[in-house]
Amino acid sequence: MITLIQNEWIKLWSKKRTWIFALFILLITIGIAFFFKSVIFDMDAANDENWEQDLEEEIAVQEEIMADEDADEWQVENAQMTIQQNEEMLASGINPNKTNNMIFLEETFPFLASFITLFSVIVASSIVSSEIDDGTMKHLLIRPYPRWKFITAKLITTVGFSLSLIVVLLVSNLLIGTILLGTGSLSTEIMVNNFETTPYLSTVGEVLPARVGLYVLNVLMFIIISFSVSILFRSQTLAVGIGIFILFGTNIAQSFNVLLADTSWYQYIFLPHLSLPEYAIRDEILPGVGLAFSIMVLSVYALVFLGACFTYFQRKDFAE
Amino acid sequence: MSEAVLDIQSLRKTVHKGKNIVEDVSFKMHKGEILGLLGPNGAGKTTTIRMIVGLIKRSSGSVSINGTDMDEDSQTCKRQIGAIVENPAFYDYMSGWKNLQQHARMAIDPVSDERMQDIIKLVQLEDAIHDKVKKYSLGMKQRLGVAQALLHQPSILILDEPTNGLDPKGIRELRDYLRELADQGISTLVSSHLLSEMQLMCDRVVIMEKGRLIDETVIGELDQSDEQKVCIVAFQCRVDQIQEAKALIEADSEIELLHIEKEQTLVLKLHEATIPDVNKKFVEAGIDIYAIERKKTTLEEKFLSLTNTRNMTDIKEVQS
Ligand SMILES: Nc1ncnc2c1ncn2[C@@H]1O[C@H](COP(=O)(O)OP(=O)(O)OP(=O)(O)O)[C@@H](O)[C@H]1O
Numbered sequence: 001m002i003t004l005i006q007n008e009w010i011k012l013w014s015k016k017r018t019w020i021f022a023l024f025i026l027l028i029t030i031g032i033a034f035f036f037k038s039v040i041f042d043m044d045a046a047n048d049e050n051w052e053q054d055l056e057e058e059i060a061v062q063e064e065i066m067a068d069e070d071a072d073e074w075q076v077e078n079a080q081m082t083i084q085q086n087e088e089m090l091a092s093g094i095n096p097n098k099t100n101n102m103i104f105l106e107e108t109f110p111f112l113a114s115f116i117t118l119f120s121v122i123v124a125s126s127i128v129s130s131e132i133d134d135g136t137m138k139h140l141l142i143r144p145y146p147r148w149k150f151i152t153a154k155l156i157t158t159v160g161f162s163l164s165l166i167v168v169l170l171v172s173n174l175l176i177g178t179i180l181l182g183t184g185s186l187s188t189e190i191m192v193n194n195f196e197t198t199p200y201l202s203t204v205g206e207v208l209p210a211r212v213g214l215y216v217l218n219v220l221m222f223i224i225i226s227f228s229v230s231i232l233f234r235s236q237t238l239a240v241g242i243g244i245f246i247l248f249g250t251n252i253a254q255s256f257n258v259l260l261a262d263t264s265w266y267q268y269i270f271l272p273h274l275s276l277p278e279y280a281i282r283d284e285i286l287p288g289v290g291l292a293f294s295i296m297v298l299s300v301y302a303l304v305f306l307g308a309c310f311t312y313f314q315r316k317d318f319a320e
Numbered sequence: 321m322s323e324a325v326l327d328i329q330s331l332r333k334t335v336h337k338g339k340n341i342v343e344d345v346s347f348k349m350h351k352g353e354i355l356g357l358l359g360p361n362g363a364g365k366t367t368t369i370r371m372i373v374g375l376i377k378r379s380s381g382s383v384s385i386n387g388t389d390m391d392e393d394s395q396t397c398k399r400q401i402g403a404i405v406e407n408p409a410f411y412d413y414m415s416g417w418k419n420l421q422q423h424a425r426m427a428i429d430p431v432s433d434e435r436m437q438d439i440i441k442l443v444q445l446e447d448a449i450h451d452k453v454k455k456y457s458l459g460m461k462q463r464l465g466v467a468q469a470l471l472h473q474p475s476i477l478i479l480d481e482p483t484n485g486l487d488p489k490g491i492r493e494l495r496d497y498l499r500e501l502a503d504q505g506i507s508t509l510v511s512s513h514l515l516s517e518m519q520l521m522c523d524r525v526v527i528m529e530k531g532r533l534i535d536e537t538v539i540g541e542l543d544q545s546d547e548q549k550v551c552i553v554a555f556q557c558r559v560d561q562i563q564e565a566k567a568l569i570e571a572d573s574e575i576e577l578l579h580i581e582k583e584q585t586l587v588l589k590l591h592e593a594t595i596p597d598v599n600k601k602f603v604e605a606g607i608d609i610y611a612i613e614r615k616k617t618t619l620e621e622k623f624l625s626l627t628n629t630r631n632m633t634d635i636k637e638v639q640s
């Protein structure tokens with residue numbers, strides 16, 4: 001089994017594509033860091049002693065909007081949220097213009113990680129089907145190993161690939177963050193705004209590890225789905241398509257969440273659960289649906305997908 | 321006769337709609353034997369080989385290797401097989417050497433670098449072995465395929481159309497090498513639709529058509545009874561002497577004149593042993609012979625009459 005994994009790992013990294021993916025993660029992280037430094041965070045303002053005044057001014061502006069009778073409902077809500085947030089920051093003395101590597105990592109991780117999900121979907125969809133298409137699979141299957149070992153090795157290799165990219169992301173992010181934005185610590189305080197409860201104060205140390213850990217589980221699920229679909233439907237394209245569809249689908253699902261939350265079946269669909277990292281900042285993604293339930297639902301789906309794909313692969317006739 | 325190293329009993333493959341593409345195929349291969357599986361395109365040779373190596377399921381029948389039933393212990397059986405099924409396929413983004421390494425790692429008994437070097441030398445790929453397989457010609461890939469199949473020192477070699485894409489020199493080398501292996505006790509099952517090749521390469525040939533075995537011929541036996549061996553030979557003379565030559569042949573009851581080609585070539589059916597006598601007869605009668613060419617041999621005729629296919633006429637070419 002170890003040799004099979006070793007073989008898969010060597011094959012994976014012998015492809016240019018794999019290196020391009022890794023390089024992309026590295027470059028986009030650096031790019032985002034410069035963007036953050038120059039556009040999002042105003043470094044001059046960070047040294048400005050008047051940040052409290054600025055926050056108060058903003059509160060005043062928002063209060064005017066609230067007082068305005070013509071204002072739309074969403075404007076009022078938005079204003080309310082901003083006021084709450086600003087008041088909270090004033091109360092706890094957080095300068096929103098001050099930043100450091102920790103805040104940078106916390107804020108950019110979800111966006112950057114979505115590229116890792118995309119690349120993982122591509123790798124998972126092609127790692128088996130490309131070998132079938134190229135005709136190299138038959139050379140593996142005539143060797144003295146049971147078939148399931150080959151696809152297990154491939155699955156493990158894909159997971160290893162995703163984990164490597166996550167490491168690349170974390171390390172490069174911390175390095176460039178430190179260089180451009182300075183050192184912070186895990187106890188750096190941040191405002192958490194999950195658009196449901198009132199914004200509350202937390203620390204990077206409380207949110208980030210959970211975010212990363214949950215992301216790993218989430219991407220594992222993406223891998224399992226794309227991997228299985230590519231085998232079951234014998235189509236790399238379909239698997240990548242479905243993977244990307246789900247990737248965007250989870251964002252769309254969040255808007256359905258409100259609509260469908262009351263139906264009895266919606267919580268058993270895997271789509272809403274595929275935004276596991278959300279649990280880093282909230283307890284429930286649907287009313288009454290917490291982390292444990294989500295993981296349970298996803299596990300059942302994972303088992304069904306893997307069961308189907310292993311059974312199919314074990315019996316398949318290779319006559320291509 | 322020694323014990324069969326490969327014993328195939330009533331293999332059958334039924335595809336959709338109950339069509340049998342291989343039916344009731346049984347044969348044995350002995351230690352150190354080179355066995356040919358001969359048949360026209362679509363006869364079911366590849367299907368039979370796929371069933372033997374376990375790429376597709378047998379609808380019925382059994383395969384045993386050195387007395388071990390494939391169903392009981394497929395790992396033990398597969399360890400002893402080295403195979404090329406249809407066109408050998410490789411990871412074209414890696415070098416030939418790295419491709420072989422992949423297979424070396426999968427071997428149950430370790431394969432030394434020395435062994436790899438030896439094999440590469442044998443198939444004469446030393447110069448190109450560190451190039452990407454992408455750059456290989458068809459013949460080079462075929463050679464690499466043979467190297468790959470031999471790498472783990474199997475006792476049974478199964479080669480599906482191994483001469484496909486090889487030049488005459490390559491074919492001769494392969495033939496010599498298979499003979500060498502046979503002398504070491506390694507048995508080879510080799511499929512082809514070219515009879516001439518089979519005749520030079522194999523000890524025995526089983527002939528397949530439309531999914532069934534239709535005949536079995538021991539080539540050695542044919543060779544031993546040269547006296548009795550009837551063959552077809554073309555004698556080329558000058559156009560102005562053709563009538564004279566024809567008259568001479570027609571006077572001999574032992575020789576059958578089949579037809580005259582291009583008004584200058586007599587195609588004769590005669591006993592192999594009498595070829596020199598016929599030549600002498602022409603010379604004594606003052607008829608100049610420009611070429612003597614053996615056309616089809618008896619096995620070829622047999623094959624043609626058995627399989628009754630037109631597309632087999634390309635046979636005569638490859639007499640390297
Ligand atoms: N999966 C399948 N479903 C239906 N028919 C099939 C399938 N695979 C092969 N066949 C048919 O079975 C027959 C035998 O095919 P096979 O590939 O074994 O022939 P072959 O003897 O290897 O021919 P060739 O010399 O062209 O390689 C062909 O007529 C082919 O169309």
Ligand SMILES: [Mg+2]
Nearest residue numbers: 365366367480
């Ligand atoms: Mg074939």
